[in-house]
Amino acid sequence: MNTYPIGTPGQPWGEAERAAWLARQRRQRSYQADVLSVIERLGSRSDVQPYGELSYGDEHFPLMAIRNHWRNSLPVVLVTGGVHGYETSGVHGALQFVEQHGEHYAGRVNLLVAPCVSPWAYERIHRWNANAVDPNRSFRENSPAHESAALMQLVAPVRDRVLLHIDLHETTDTDESEFRPALAARDGQSFEPCGIPDGFYLVDDSEHPQPEFQQAVIAAVEKVTHIAPADESNEIIGSPVVARGVIEYPLTQLGLCAGITPARYKTTTEVYPDSPRATPEQCNAAQVTAVCAAIDYALAHR
Template structure:
């Protein structure tokens, strides 16, 4: 039975339930101080652009992207983080990658990094946007999520030039305690627990799998943090494990961020920050290791 405190079991939410959910959301950290300030510090060595603005009530959130110095003819590498605002290492891992490694790839790839796609959700440590919409199921034409629509518009001019897209995420204990129950309640469905994997894993594109690429990323991340094992059903979060630490989704069909281009190489990282075997620093470092390994593999095999 759905025991989420908002809504009636078996009935999808209407406007009243969404408003009740929104009223519970509280600002817990600062996008300006923690993200925009970090981006500003990078402006002396990278190109920073505002690609949109979110407007929720009286709040305004500039949407920012970072580029290295682009050169005609180089492949594009797209790095996205914070599509789910509560997934902290996705945001700070992307920023740390730019700070520590963007210079290494100068003249080799054109980097386009959107480190915090969902700043309202970042501040609330929330999965959805203010309208109770999941941006990471909304990357499609006429998107219901302004966050997703803005990123699609940013990427559109270079969409066919993208060699690699790596989308940085986390799987947290609150997925099971809050976000999946909320999803079930919102959609009027029963909540079915599926467990939280202890460790890092990747999501490949089932429509265009690249198993060797995924394993190269796994091998690099394993030097930083542990890899999630399969459960007793040989699954991770209800999906069959196709290789060590890898599951597959039809990325574009599901409206997922990693499916917004025709890149040859696509992956979604999933860090587990709640593990007693991982620190916030390790989680950020795991995201950085994944990005570097992904770029290195793509360049070696393009």
């Protein structure tokens, strides 16, 4: 039985329910202080590219990407974070990657990093945008999410040159306590718990899998934090485990961020920040390690 406090069980939300949900959301941190200020600092050694602005009521959020100094002969590496704003290490991991390792890849790849795709949700520590839409199911033509549409427009001119796209995410306890119940309520469905895996895992593209690539990333990250085990059904969050720490989704079919290019190498990272065995610093480091391992593998196996 759906017990979410908004809506009537079995009935999808209408405008009144969405408004009631929006009224419950509170700003809890600052995109300006946490993200834009860091991007501004990184601008002294990288190219900062505005790619749009989100407007929700009287709030406005500039959308910013970071590029290194590009050469047309080099492949493009796309790094995205904060598609789900509440997934903190995705945002800070992307920023730390640029700060700590961006210059290492100068002259080797063209980096395009969008560290916080969903700034309104970052400030609310939420999965959805202000319209109760999940950006990470909205990367498709005529997207209902401005966040997704803006990123696709940014990537469009180089879409066919992307060698690697790594999308940085987290799976948290609030997925089970808040976000999945809210999703079920919004869509008029019953909530079915499926558990939260303790550890890091990856999501490969079932339509174009690259198992050796995924395992190279897992091997690198394992030196930083633990890898999520399969459950008793040999699954992680309801999907079959195809290799240690790896599940697969049809990325483009589901409208997921990691499916927006025809890149040979694609992956979605999933860090578990609520684990008693991991600190926020470890979670950020796991994301950074995953990005570096992914780029190194892609360059070695072009």
